Amino acid sequence: MDYPGNLFVVSAPSGAGKSSLVKALLELDSQVYRSISHTTRAPRGQEKHGREYYFASREDFEKMIAGNAFVEWANVHGNMYGTSKKAIEERLAKGADIVLEIDYQGALQIKESFPHAVLIFILPPSWDELRSRLENRGEDTSDVIAVRLKNAHQEMSQVDKFDFVIINELFERALFDLKAVVHSQRLRFLCQRRTRAEIFSSLDISDSLENS
Numbered sequence: 001m002d003y004p005g006n007l008f009v010v011s012a013p014s015g016a017g018k019s020s021l022v023k024a025l026l027e028l029d030s031q032v033y034r035s036i037s038h039t040t041r042a043p044r045g046q047e048k049h050g051r052e053y054y055f056a057s058r059e060d061f062e063k064m065i066a067g068n069a070f071v072e073w074a075n076v077h078g079n080m081y082g083t084s085k086k087a088i089e090e091r092l093a094k095g096a097d098i099v100l101e102i103d104y105q106g107a108l109q110i111k112e113s114f115p116h117a118v119l120i121f122i123l124p125p126s127w128d129e130l131r132s133r134l135e136n137r138g139e140d141t142s143d144v145i146a147v148r149l150k151n152a153h154q155e156m157s158q159v160d161k162f163d164f165v166i167i168n169e170l171f172e173r174a175l176f177d178l179k180a181v182v183h184s185q186r187l188r189f190l191c192q193r194r195t196r197a198e199i200f201s202s203l204d205i206s207d208s209l210e211n212s
């Protein structure tokens with residue numbers, strides 16, 4: 001499968017700041033869209049169906065798996081999460097850039113199906129900071145936080161399978177790094193994904209290089 005749009009995958013342990021960073025990126029960059037995943041997790045306080053996630057029953061989620069509706073899915077912290085084909089294929093085919101906020105299992109599945117996908121891993125500066133971000137977010141019970149911190153060890157051990165690592169210590173610095181990755185991929189895209197004729201066809205220099 002190959003598409004003209006760029007596909008960015010952002011993974012991180014819970015609380016590292018991936019949702020905040022992706023949200024800030026989208027506010028600054030109108031050419032990038034966030035894919036909305038399906039999940040069996042219950043909505044948090046402010047979350048809305050169709051905005052943060054499509055919230056689904058386990059039964060409906062399993063029907064979607066059986067119907068081959070997902071490009072990737074995984075069980076994360078005891079809930080099912082998946083990216084539907086519908087969520088990304090139409091937009092990518094139109095040349096839009098898509099960002100997926102998914103776990104490392106999903107990220108690795110995406111790389112298999114979309115070798116051009118750019119995998120970005122966000123790390124917190126320390127365990128203490130990760131814990132305090134989860135606690136201060138105030139969305140999860142202490143049991144849920146404990147599971148997420150425990151799973152963070154396994155998740156962080158996957159970091160070397162990613163193309164880029166961003167340390168989210170100072171938020172603005174991490175956002176700058178994320179923007180830099182997106183920007184550099186757009187520039188690289190020209191050479192990676194287009195023939196020379198396609199690159200030159202939009203430029204005045206196309207004729208002079210035709211026979212070289």
Ligand SMILES: Nc1nc2c(ncn2[C@@H]2O[C@H](COP(=O)(O)OP(=O)(O)O)[C@@H](O)[C@H]2O)c(=O)[nH]1
Binds near residue numbers: 011076077082107
């Ligand atoms: N594989 C996969 N993981 C997902 C998807 N959507 C979200 N996740 C991951 O599931 C994990 C839990 O997400 P969430 O419940 O929103 O909690 P948070 O990470 O604490 O914000 C995170 O690692 C997400 O990146 C998806 O469509 N596929």
Ligand SMILES: Nc1ncnc2c1ncn2[C@@H]1O[C@H](COP(=O)(O)OP(=O)(O)O)[C@@H](O)[C@H]1O
Binds near residue numbers: 017
């Ligand atoms: N660089 C940062 N410094 C301090 N707090 C941060 C930083 N980045 C994110 N946070 C806060 O940490 C909490 C977790 O961030 P969030 O984006 O929800 O993480 P994730 O999506 O990875 O679970 C939120 O309350 C967020 O406002």
